[in-house]
Amino acid sequence: MRPRVWIPLALVMLLSPLSAMAEVVPLDRIVAVVNDDAIMHSQLEQRVAQVKSQLASSNISAPPEKTLEHQVLDRMITEQIELQMAEKGKLNVDETQLNATMRGIAQNNGMTLDQFADRLEKEGQSLAEVREQVRRELLIRQVQQREVANKVTVSDREIDRFLEQAGQNSNVSYHLAQILVAVPQSPTPDQVRQAQAKAEKLYQELKSGADFRKLAVSESDGGQALKGGDLGWRPAAQIPTIFADVIPDLTKGEVSQPIRSPSGFHLVKLIDSRGGDGKQISREQASQAIFQRKVNDELEAWTQEIRASAYVDNRLDKQ
Structure with missing residues (x-):
């Protein structure tokens, strides 16, 4: 069996349209309200299916369905807050950056972009859907860069101390x-x-x-x-x-x-x-390493802060 291609996980999939005279389909429902936005059960189901595929490709056993739903929804809520911050800050991803990222994903899977699109189609996805996923992830990175990374600085004294303490290791x-x-x-x-x-x-x-x-x-x-x-x-x-x-x-x-x-x-x-x-x-390598460590230190705390300041109504177990 051919391995599934890897794509980044992101908030995806709108509710599929209902066709007239089709079989009766249960109504969708809201599983979470995040400030002024809603996350639908259909979106959660799609994301859970993606995560299951990712776990299987990494040979990780999936937890019980309900546990996985809670984990995935929690991540979707955080992403929704970050996307709202991107919209408020008028951030955007231009086509050149998006196209370059898409080509990189295809190359990481050992394919050209056309081959990547063909594989996605065989797996029931479209290139346009994946482009939207990637666009959202790039927006989230911009938010994290602006709110966390851009506020981190590294001093010469920190570099000197690091090189002295690290020595030859x-x-x-x-x-x-x-x-x-x-x-x-x-x-x-x-x-x-x-x-x-x-x-x-x-x-x-x-x-x-x-x-x-x-x-x-x-x-x-x-x-x-x-x-x-x-x-x-x-x-x-x-x-x-x-x-x-x-x-x-x-x-x-x-x-x-x-x-x-x-x-x-x-x-x-x-x-x-x-x-x-x-x-x-080198000093430059030390500076980059210290910078990234400080970003890592700040990112979890920042995520907690934006979650605490947002209005979140998790309704997954309420209906």
Whole structure:
């Protein structure tokens, strides 16, 4: 069986039109209200189907249907808030940028754009639908760039300190994954205790042999939950500050005990590591690494802030 092509996940699909004299189709319903916008059940169903396909292609077992629906809807709500911010800020994606990104996606799948379009058609999608998905993702990146990355600075003193502390092992990289048990902004002591207890319970499940990726999909509150918690490869300098003292001491495949941050409690898994061959990185590389680490530190907190300031009515379990 041919592998399915990879496309970015994004908010997709309008409600399909009903044809006259067709069979009776159940009415669609609202599953979430996000400020002045609504997310429909049909949109959620389409997104869940996409996520299932992505999980299957990565050999990750999908959690129960209801659990997956909650995880996917939570991500859709955050995306909707970010898209509203893009609209309010009059951000846009021009055709040149969009076309270049589409060609890049096709090339990453080993195809020309025409071949990519043909494959999508065979899988029941159109190039126009995927273009809209990608356009929305690019808008979200612009919002994150404007609201988070553009406000991050790196000083010469920070670069000097980093190079001094890293010494000859500054080019080490780690492949990480995480499960985040989030706490709300300004949590009560009871909310913190509940989150910590849940994190400890998940840690014990992992120690007893639970599958990390499946547990991340079903339980993590992080933005990478639907990827099995995978954070990808990160240079040592880009590791979030709260992880910096823990990750180097983990062995391959080991999971940390819960790590407290303003966002909640993190269970971090070291999938693999590389580098550490004694070569020292340049000042420019150090600056880029520190910049990205600071962006990573800020992004989760910023996401919590925009969620807290938005009006969200999650109706998934109300009907």
